Amino acid sequence: MRPPRPARRILARALLGAAALLPPAHAADLDAVRARGSLVWAADQEGGGPHVYADPDDPARLRGFEVELAALVAAELGVEPRFQQGQWDRLPLLLGRSADCVINGFESTPERQRDWRCSRPYYAYALQLVARRDVALDSVEGLAGEGPAGPWRVGVLTGSAAEIEMRRRGDLRVEVVGFDGTVDCLEQVRSRVIDAALMDDCIAWFNADRFPELRCVGRPFAGGTYVILTAPDTPALGAAIDDALGRLVADGRLEALYDRWDMAGRQQMLLLRDAAEVPPAPRSGLAELMRSTLPLLLRSAGMTILLSCAAFPLAVVLGLSVAVGRLHGPAWLRPALTLYVEVLRGTPLLLQLYAIFYLLPKVGLALPALAAAILGLALNYSAYESEIYRAGLKAVPPGQLEAALALGMSKWQALRHVVVPQAVRIVMPPVTSDFIALFKDTSVCSAITVVELTKRYSVLALSSGRIAELAVVTALLYLAMSWPLSLLSRWFEQRLENPAGRDRP
Amino acid sequence: MIDVLALVAVRSGTRILDGVSLGVPEGSVTTLVGPSGSGKSTLLRCLNGLEPFSGGSVTIAGHRLAAGPQPPGALERLRRDVGMVFQQFNLFPHLTVIDNVTLGPRVLGRRPADEVRAAALVLLDRVGMGRFAAARPATLSGGQQQRVAIARALAMGPRVMLFDEPTSALDPRMSAEVLDVIVELARGGQTMVVVTHDHGFARRAATQVVELASGRVQRTGTAEAILGAAG
Numbered sequence: 001m002r003p004p005r006p007a008r009r010i011l012a013r014a015l016l017g018a019a020a021l022l023p024p025a026h027a028a029d030l031d032a033v034r035a036r037g038s039l040v041w042a043a044d045q046e047g048g049g050p051h052v053y054a055d056p057d058d059p060a061r062l063r064g065f066e067v068e069l070a071a072l073v074a075a076e077l078g079v080e081p082r083f084q085q086g087q088w089d090r091l092p093l094l095l096g097r098s099a100d101c102v103i104n105g106f107e108s109t110p111e112r113q114r115d116w117r118c119s120r121p122y123y124a125y126a127l128q129l130v131a132r133r134d135v136a137l138d139s140v141e142g143l144a145g146e147g148p149a150g151p152w153r154v155g156v157l158t159g160s161a162a163e164i165e166m167r168r169r170g171d172l173r174v175e176v177v178g179f180d181g182t183v184d185c186l187e188q189v190r191s192r193v194i195d196a197a198l199m200d201d202c203i204a205w206f207n208a209d210r211f212p213e214l215r216c217v218g219r220p221f222a223g224g225t226y227v228i229l230t231a232p233d234t235p236a237l238g239a240a241i242d243d244a245l246g247r248l249v250a251d252g253r254l255e256a257l258y259d260r261w262d263m264a265g266r267q268q269m270l271l272l273r274d275a276a277e278v279p280p281a282p283r284s285g286l287a288e289l290m291r292s293t294l295p296l297l298l299r300s301a302g303m304t305i306l307l308s309c310a311a312f313p314l315a316v317v318l319g320l321s322v323a324v325g326r327l328h329g330p331a332w333l334r335p336a337l338t339l340y341v342e343v344l345r346g347t348p349l350l351l352q353l354y355a356i357f358y359l360l361p362k363v364g365l366a367l368p369a370l371a372a373a374i375l376g377l378a379l380n381y382s383a384y385e386s387e388i389y390r391a392g393l394k395a396v397p398p399g400q401l402e403a404a405l406a407l408g409m410s411k412w413q414a415l416r417h418v419v420v421p422q423a424v425r426i427v428m429p430p431v432t433s434d435f436i437a438l439f440k441d442t443s444v445c446s447a448i449t450v451v452e453l454t455k456r457y458s459v460l461a462l463s464s465g466r467i468a469e470l471a472v473v474t475a476l477l478y479l480a481m482s483w484p485l486s487l488l489s490r491w492f493e494q495r496l497e498n499p500a501g502r503d504r505p
Numbered sequence: 506m507i508d509v510l511a512l513v514a515v516r517s518g519t520r521i522l523d524g525v526s527l528g529v530p531e532g533s534v535t536t537l538v539g540p541s542g543s544g545k546s547t548l549l550r551c552l553n554g555l556e557p558f559s560g561g562s563v564t565i566a567g568h569r570l571a572a573g574p575q576p577p578g579a580l581e582r583l584r585r586d587v588g589m590v591f592q593q594f595n596l597f598p599h600l601t602v603i604d605n606v607t608l609g610p611r612v613l614g615r616r617p618a619d620e621v622r623a624a625a626l627v628l629l630d631r632v633g634m635g636r637f638a639a640a641r642p643a644t645l646s647g648g649q650q651q652r653v654a655i656a657r658a659l660a661m662g663p664r665v666m667l668f669d670e671p672t673s674a675l676d677p678r679m680s681a682e683v684l685d686v687i688v689e690l691a692r693g694g695q696t697m698v699v700v701t702h703d704h705g706f707a708r709r710a711a712t713q714v715v716e717l718a719s720g721r722v723q724r725t726g727t728a729e730a731i732l733g734a735a736g
Contacts (some may be wrong), residue, residue: 254609403595403654407609407661408585410578417612423601 030077030236033100039081041075042099044088047157048182050206050261051105052083065261068102069122072253073103073228075375076244088180089159089462092116096231101241105200107161108227115465117238118278119228120245122254123263124271126220127162128204129154130197132189132213139218143172145197151175153194154155158263158455159462162198165222170232175447177369178459184358191361193368202263225275293460293470300456301477307442307452311377312435318378319385320424324415326386327393337386344383346434349444352376356447373445381438388430392423432489436482453477506566506665506696507552513560513572514547514720520545523720524557529665529698529713531705534691537700538708538715538731543699548717549667552698553587554580566664570630585613592670594650596642596657602629603638606657613661623662628656632686634638648679652686659690666690668699672706704732 020191033039043052043066052064062083072225074081084099091102095116107125108118130136135148143152151173158178166176179185182203188194189211201220208216228245230238248254249272255265284292326337344352353376360367367375396419404414446455457474461467507529514522522544529535537545551557552565554575563570568583585607585670608626610616616624629635632652642650657664668687674681684706691697691710701707707714707728714731716723724731 032719244663315697397595399591399593399595400597403589403591403597405580406553406555406584406587406589407657408581408583408613409609410581417608418597425599494659 020379026238028096028100029234029387030240030306033237035077037079039070039077039079040084040100041070041074041081041103042084042086042091043102043104044086044091044180045089045136046181048105048203048207050202050263052197065263066105066255068257068260069248070103070253072248072257073241073244074385076247077240087159089458092229093467095229096234100230100234100237102229105160105226106229108277108278108404109164109223109224111463111465112227112229113278113280114283115232116229117232117235119230119238119241121225121227121272121275122245122248123202123226123258124223124268124275125161125200125202125226126223127165127198128201128220129196129198129217130186130189130214132192133194133215137196137217140172140221142217145173147173147195153177155179155188155194155197155449157182157185157199159459160200161224162200164463166198178322178455179449180447181315182207186214188361189214189356191366193361202261205262221270224278225272234441239386240366247472274324284464285381289466289469290473293464293466294473296457296460297453297456297473297477300453301450301481303440303450304442304452305481306374307377307445307450308435308439310374311381311442312438314374314378315381315385315438316431318382319387320389320420322382322386323389323393324420326390328411328415341383341386344380345387347440349376349380350447353444353448369445369449371381372448373442373450376448377438377442377445380441381434384434385431388427388434389423391417392427394424396422426494429489432485432492435487436485439482439485440478506533508564509548509552509561510563511561512548512551512558512563514544514551514556514558516547518696522551524561525717525720525722527547527715527722527725528562531696533696533712534710535698535713535715536711536728537698537715537717538702538704538707539723543717544720545717546669549669549698549700552665552667553584553589555589579590583720585661586664587665587667588661588663588665588723590651590654590658590671591636592673594642594647594674595656597652598642600642601638602634602642602645602653605642605653606660609657609661625656625660628659629653631659631689632656633682636702646679647675650672651675651679651683655683655686655690664696666695666697668701670700670702672701672703698732704728707732 028036045052045054045062050064051066052062055061055063070081084094086094086099088104089219091104095102108114108121112118118127129140143154152175154166154174155177156166156179158180163176163178166174182199185197186207190211196217204216206321228241230241249269255269258265260270322337322340325333329337353373356367356376357369357372400418400422401414404418405411409417442452443454444450453474457470461470464470509525509527511686512522512525513520525544525548537548539545546554551558552563556732559572561572566586568579570583584718597608600608603625606628607621610621611618614621622648626635626638629638634649634652634656634657637645637649639707640655671687672683675683680703684703687699687706688710699706713725713726714728715725716731
């Protein structure tokens with residue numbers, strides 16, 4: 001059977017996405033870089049300082065120790081550095097497409113050693129726990145005990161070594177919350193939405209003055225090294241970067257750079273000199289991959305369903321109320337409701353989620369991420385639902401309202417028992433199809449730390465390197481969830497076309 | 506039962522009703538006749554407040570309506586005592602026939618559900634629609650729908666029934682079946698006001714005929730006096 005349209009769209013999008021994520025056949029090697037005269041290095045400014053960040057005094061200018069490192073490396077290769085922005089957890093996927101190398105605090109891990117070419121280390125990090133001064137916590141081991149409210153909620157950068165470390169530690173009672181940026185994460189610690197954050201030591205030092213309410217808890221632990229990533233099929237470029245780093249270490253320029261950034265140059269040189277090599281991870285079979293990822297994907301699919309099923313009924317009730325208010329409410333209410341609809345329809349869902357999750361805590365209303373996500377989706381979709389219901393209410397002939405009024409009903413009774421039930425029937429098909437749209441829009445919620453199916457896919461694809469296989473599995477999961485909705489939508493349409501002779505809706 | 510005094514209704518600058526006065530005694534059948542645009546339907550719809558008026562007053566089934574906005578709840582109380590049947594039936598398409606008839610008493614009354622249902626079935630039998638209690642309005646003919654609409658209005662136990670061209674949307678055979686029901690009601694002593702083009706009905710059932718023209722009462726009298734002899 002032919003899958004219905006929305007389902008096919010999801011599948012096609014997932015497959016296209018998967019194809020785009022595959023490493024390209026031919027990447028630009030050293031000769032091409034020299035001929036071009038520029039080394040394109042990729043990083044994510046949103047990740048924050050001290051790595052790469054927008055200068056607060058001149059946001060168009062990039063700052064960070066890696067900006068300076070990229071300039072040094074490019075100069076060693078005899079070319080100009082050129083910056084390429086990307087989302088941190090997907091930066092390696094730019095290699096060979098729009099970037100020659102990735103310089104952005106990427107830790108040397110067995111998976112990265114297997115899937116990419118990793119340079120010699122350029123920085124040795126350790127993990128630092130950060131918490132509010134008034135939170136009773138004096139070491140990482142303290143996370144094994146009871147948190148202020150159940151398990152400790154610990155923020156990490158999604159996909160970072162800190163996240164891997166927190167998820168690996170079975171001895172701690174923690175709920176790991178993933179963020180895309182350090183500043184967002186620290187803000188949430190400050191406003192008590194989460195209890196602590198784990199990050200690379202240099203990040204904690206860099207932000208220490210900006211967040212005076214926070215303090216470093218215990219000593220840094222569980223270290224590793226940062227490496228520059230290049231594509232596996234550009235060995236000459238990789239070797240040239242290794243040589244460049246070697247010269248920067250040997251002649252003291254790297255040590256001077258770290259000293260300029262208050263990052264303990266002397267200690268760095270000693271740590272880098274003795275850094276252990278990380279062996280590449282073995283490539284796992286498909287069965288092994290499914291065994292390790294499918295349970296996680298299924299759990300996140302559950303989150304996608306939870307978000308949709310909690311947000312949509314709210315959106316429908318809100319939307320219907322707004323529509324009734326705009327058509328039949330008191331005159332003073334109508335402009336306010338029109339404004340409500342226009343603002344929510346005219347601004348991106350992502351910004352609305354940010355506002356709810358990051359701005360409301362500033363006025364003392366800190367919502368957990370899940371509640372913020374449900375509220376954001378419900379508000380955003382209520383605007384769309386209200387427009388659908390408005391059309392539905394207008395499609396009910398005026399004689400219906402008159403007939404109900406003539407029986408002696410009040411306007412609200414007539415709306416409730418006669419007009420609204422008919423409008424609801426009329427709009428069933430578009431409303432169901434909006435449900436499918438919302439269902440897919442739940443992926444936006446990952447921006448406020450809710451891990452749903454798409455986010456889980458990204459994280460797993462990155463950590464395992466099995467981008468295409470997991471894309472197909474994820475697409476199939478979406479399809480399995482949206483197909484029944486499409487069938488339901490068509491069933492409603494058929495009922496509407498042939499309403500006779502059946503029982504109540 | 507009904508007293509209309511110097512009723513004035515203005516729509517976009519035109520006086521649709523221009524000082525209409527008339528009286529309807531209890532148990533009588535009044536038909537409103539007159540050419541299109543003479544104000545018959547507007548007059549009828551002013552009687553239960555579906556349309557506002559700017560001057561004069563209406564007293565109906567013990568309720569008094571004056572010009573301007575009505576006090577909260579006044580129209581609802583009035584309309585429970587005044588049933589209305591529309592030209593286009595206006596049955597509720599999402600409800601079955603029996604649910605159409607019981608909706609008013611269920612929402613507005615305090616009687617138990619099974620009692621309301623039993624009363625509705627009696628009414629449906631009275632209009633010859635008892636067999637169709639479980640049907641949807643869309644499956645019925647126009648004449649059948651209009652008979653259900655009459656039962657729906659009667660379910661509130663109105664003291665006055667208003668009919669707004671109840672047979673204009675029906676072919677002659679279906680008109681006849683609806684008119685039979687209305688005539689039967691009239692014989693039972695139901696006070697009613699009927700707007701109609703059907704002079705046959707006026708001759709069969711009307712106690713008085715009121716002829717309107719250009720928003721004024723032209724003549725009032727018996728069917729023979731106003732409409733002349735049958736033929």
